[in-house]
Amino acid sequence: MNTTNIPTAETLDHVAPDSLKGIPRQQTNPGRWAGAGWDAFTGALRSQDIEVRETKHTCGVYATDSGGLAYGMPHGVVLARSAEQIAAILKQAQLHRVPVTVKGGGLTTEGESVAFGGLLLDMRGMNRVISVDSAAMTVRTQAGIYWHTLAEILRRDGLDYLSAPLNLTASVGGTLSVGGIDINSPRLGCSADQAVSLQVVTPTGEIKECSESVNPGLFERILLGYGQFGVITEAVMRIRKFTPITMRYFYYGSLREALEDLQMLVREDAADYCGILTILDKAVNLLVAFDSDERERAFFDKWRKRIRGHGEFAFALRMAWHYAIRPWRIGEALYLLGRKQALEPAFNPSHYMENGKIVDRAVVFGNQVWKFWGGKQMVIPDLAVSAGKYVEAIERGNAVCKKYFPRYTLYCVGIKLSRPRDRYELSCVPPDAVDFAYGCEFEPMLGDTVYSREYLQAFKNEIYDIGVDMKTSYYRFGGMMKGYIRRAFGDEVVDKHLAMKREADPAMILNPDVIF
Amino acid sequence: MTNTDTTIFDDSIRSGYEKCTGCGVCMLTCPVWRQTRDVMLTICGRTRVIQGGGSPEDVRESLMACVLCGACGSVCPAEVDTVGLTTELRMCLAGPKIPAPRKPSSGSGKASGKIFFPGHAMRENEKILKRALGLLEQNGFASFEDSEISAMAAEMEAGIRPDPQRLKAFIRSMSDVTEIVAADGFLHRHLRQWLPGVRVTGLGEALLRRPDVKKAFKNTDLYIIEARGYHADHVRLVKVYDRMRLETGCRLNTSLQRAAIPTGATNLNKGSGAARVDAEEQARWIMDKRRPARVVVEAMEDLELFKKMSGPEVIHVSELI
Numbered sequence: 058m059n060t061t062n063i064p065t066a067e068t069l070d071h072v073a074p075d076s077l078k079g080i081p082r083q084q085t086n087p088g089r090w091a092g093a094g095w096d097a098f099t100g101a102l103r104s105q106d107i108e109v110r111e112t113k114h115t116c117g118v119y120a121t122d123s124g125g126l127a128y129g130m131p132h133g134v135v136l137a138r139s140a141e142q143i144a145a146i147l148k149q150a151q152l153h154r155v156p157v158t159v160k161g162g163g164l165t166t167e168g169e170s171v172a173f174g175g176l177l178l179d180m181r182g183m184n185r186v187i188s189v190d191s192a193a194m195t196v197r198t199q200a201g202i203y204w205h206t207l208a209e210i211l212r213r214d215g216l217d218y219l220s221a222p223l224n225l226t227a228s229v230g231g232t233l234s235v236g237g238i239d240i241n242s243p244r245l246g247c248s249a250d251q252a253v254s255l256q257v258v259t260p261t262g263e264i265k266e267c268s269e270s271v272n273p274g275l276f277e278r279i280l281l282g283y284g285q286f287g288v289i290t291e292a293v294m295r296i297r298k299f300t301p302i303t304m305r306y307f308y309y310g311s312l313r314e315a316l317e318d319l320q321m322l323v324r325e326d327a328a329d330y331c332g333i334l335t336i337l338d339k340a341v342n343l344l345v346a347f348d349s350d351e352r353e354r355a356f357f358d359k360w361r362k363r364i365r366g367h368g369e370f371a372f373a374l375r376m377a378w379h380y381a382i383r384p385w386r387i388g389e390a391l392y393l394l395g396r397k398q399a400l401e402p403a404f405n406p407s408h409y410m411e412n413g414k415i416v417d418r419a420v421v422f423g424n425q426v427w428k429f430w431g432g433k434q435m436v437i438p439d440l441a442v443s444a445g446k447y448v449e450a451i452e453r454g455n456a457v458c459k460k461y462f463p464r465y466t467l468y469c470v471g472i473k474l475s476r477p478r479d480r481y482e483l484s485c486v487p488p489d490a491v492d493f494a495y496g497c498e499f500e501p502m503l504g505d506t507v508y509s510r511e512y513l514q515a516f517k518n519e520i521y522d523i524g525v526d527m528k529t530s531y532y533r534f535g536g537m538m539k540g541y542i543r544r545a546f547g548d549e550v551v552d553k554h555l556a557m558k559r560e561a562d563p564a565m566i567l568n569p570d571v572i573f
Numbered sequence: 574m575t576n577t578d579t580t581i582f583d584d585s586i587r588s589g590y591e592k593c594t595g596c597g598v599c600m601l602t603c604p605v606w607r608q609t610r611d612v613m614l615t616i617c618g619r620t621r622v623i624q625g626g627g628s629p630e631d632v633r634e635s636l637m638a639c640v641l642c643g644a645c646g647s648v649c650p651a652e653v654d655t656v657g658l659t660t661e662l663r664m665c666l667a668g669p670k671i672p673a674p675r676k677p678s679s680g681s682g683k684a685s686g687k688i689f690f691p692g693h694a695m696r697e698n699e700k701i702l703k704r705a706l707g708l709l710e711q712n713g714f715a716s717f718e719d720s721e722i723s724a725m726a727a728e729m730e731a732g733i734r735p736d737p738q739r740l741k742a743f744i745r746s747m748s749d750v751t752e753i754v755a756a757d758g759f760l761h762r763h764l765r766q767w768l769p770g771v772r773v774t775g776l777g778e779a780l781l782r783r784p785d786v787k788k789a790f791k792n793t794d795l796y797i798i799e800a801r802g803y804h805a806d807h808v809r810l811v812k813v814y815d816r817m818r819l820e821t822g823c824r825l826n827t828s829l830q831r832a833a834i835p836t837g838a839t840n841l842n843k844g845s846g847a848a849r850v851d852a853e854e855q856a857r858w859i860m861d862k863r864r865p866a867r868v869v870v871e872a873m874e875d876l877e878l879f880k881k882m883s884g885p886e887v888i889h890v891s892e893l894i
Contacts, residue, residue, distance in 0.1 A: 110613075114622045114625065114627045114631050114632075115613060117621060117622065117625040117627075118612060118613065118618050118621040118622065118625075120621075120625070121595075123595075123596075125595075136610065136611060162597065163597075179612070181610060181612065182610045182611070183610075184610055201610075203600075203601060205601050205829065206601065208829060209601075209828060209829050212829065213861055213862035213863070214862060225598055225601055226596060226597040226598060226600070226601070407812065407815070408811050408812055408815040408831055409831075417829050420829045420830060423598075424598070424648070424650060424830075427594070427596045427598060427650035428650040431594055431596055431650055431651075432594050433594045433595065
């Protein structure tokens, strides 16, 4: 690489193709597939009674993802109905070299679930629970199901899933393909690690079961595989008994202290759930939660005195003093107060509370995520790092947020890793992480302010730059990171995966432009 | 846009759809989504089409599939008026919509004080009407000959804009009314809009105010909330019904979102070609894994529906005492 061409901070054009510090970046909107062979492809599908929707309005419904920055139109859309139907589609796609983009909840932010031409396969057509085994504590479900719908069905048996993203409209299949982080991930790991077995349609249209004992190689490639090696059509997941939880909040004036305490709690398995949400740099909220009174008691006996966070009253006094001697920062104080008054009842609604415990916390949190942080553009770049790099990475990310936006939130969690697994290679799990990885989402509060797409993408790129510099990974690293993976993971690993991809998907038609 | 009333499909309707962020939370409660798994038939799909410049005709099938239960609106983080927009768009459609609504009457007289709109379905069941009215009369309500407003509601649901003169006459006739109990939940949002000074409640809520009714509940009961009225005032009613649940120990037909799982039985398009929601399937989902000793319903249509299913005793809320 010719380093003399690397732009400086002053000359950097954040949306140029090489905006990632000298790395050619896949633009948010790749070129659209030209459509050669489309008519023959759809003709073959229709001859097998597969409905392909091609109207402008139907295709337009799928024009973007949650990120809202990438826009693309598929040539047609198919609602997934069965593994057999998907197998038939992929066989024809290989034959006619038609790209197939798979979409579940569509919660990607860099256009990974946007089809830039070709076929869009809407997996949400397959969203039924097949069976619940309350003896083995597993559920077999179609993979297009929303986690929320799964929870709704499991609750009739007093059961719950283990962990899932705090987002009601994430699909099971999509989540297993990227990871899936919850505030109980420090204890239970990512959602993908809860999968017992999968039914997969390979890119060449074979329907295969896989697990740690059956087709283990495929199983490891599919989990955290960004949809490169097959379409998950069914999943068997571990489940547990449903329990309301007790939430406790501690407040910090220092982000670094909060992060250090979070890491200590994660390492020592001090709580069933924990994470950090920031309001301001000097108002950082560490939340811990417990499935049982015993765990809560143990926390207060053993760990409460070791963490440096304050209770709400003590922190309020501290803040009152802080702003009393800095009256020129009244605007900040009012923002803090307003935020507290809005968030507190929203996160503790009376009709979700029973005996001081929160019932359906995923619903409450999921709703508030959309209400307070949602919008047509979900701007949430993230970093996934090993323990030793965590504080530095977050502080650097925090500085970037400050540069771009007056208000923002950081959402920080730990992720337990099980033993070394092939699935972690070339994934959101940083290559140097041992036992635990740590993640942070950087979420600007966009409010009613209109920002240009370039401005938002430039912000995201600066966060991604930190990962490039520090050799971390990203939870949402698809879409624009084709150039990045070689630098972060090295040619050997990337070439190995590329070779596997070429073997599994000879025409390279499944989820193009995400990784390869 | 062709063959639609362009004067009605104005910018205010389009801007209502512009608020939607596309999060899809609405689909989690949508009975049409639950039974079809087709985003194009949901408010989420309709909104995307409208945002993309589509016309009501482009979403005709989707508009007519909607049961107007309002569950989507009750959970929408962007607070989009989903029922209002869907109703408005239906009115913009040209040509045949839902099969003929109930025939309008020749009008109704002047009312005053606290009145009760039993609705078309209850008027056809003399026994239940008598019971409900008997209880409401003890609380100072008088029955009102509501076939005119029932017909107007049915027309609106079918996509026919109410005649302004007729509507004006109705509003004038209500000028001395202070409170309305309306069994038809579809009417609630409209009555609140037309008669801003009048308190509007559902029959269930009105009867649940009586201690003797509340006392008659057993903790083995499953209570079926009438979804349209509940979602029309969800922020307030979610707390009212949650309190009732805690006080009586009964179960409710609510989802994890605290939306009421609708049966769709009150839906005007049931049985028509446009219908995509099978009310019996919805009822089976409500009953799934539940073994109540008794089912108590608010809506007359649900009374018939649950009675058709083999299982526990089914009664109307007015029959509790």
